[in-house]
Amino acid sequence: MTNTPLSTKTIWLRGAAVTGIATVINVLVATVSAIAVDASPTFLALTPGPVAFLTIVLMAAGTLTYAILNRFGSRVDRWFAVIAIVVALLSLAAPILLAVDPSQAPERLGQASTASASALVPLHLIPAAALLIALRWRTAHTSTDG
Secondary structure, three states, X not given: OOOOOOOHHHHHHHHHHHHHHXXXXXXXXXXXXXXXXXXXXXXXXXXXXXXXXXXXXXHHHHHHHHHHHHHHOXXXXXXXXXXXXXXXHHHOHHHHHHHHOHHHOOHHHOOOOHHHHHOOHHHHHXXXXXXXXXXXXXXXXXXXXX
């Protein structure tokens, strides 16, 4: 079964909708995580503003990537899945390295701890999963051959 390509309008509408959803989820997860791990209030990576801003920017970049693949490539869904998964896994390097040695946090990021750095991991995976689902999803078409 071959997936029908999405129109550019559909890609951007889905991207915008899932960006809103992922942003709300990420802000909620960050807020709950900050409370649960008793993160320092100076640790900006778990505060709503930066979480929302980065989620929106990176979701837009993912949507743009899909739109470009859709316009110029073949096997768009497969390539997008590979790219999204690789980028998501590479993005985990920062929180993992920060969790290993919180003292290496840039001064502008605030005071990190192992627990607060570890709380960043889901914030990296939620947007990737959301985009993969939203942009690769197709309705099932049943054949009415008679």
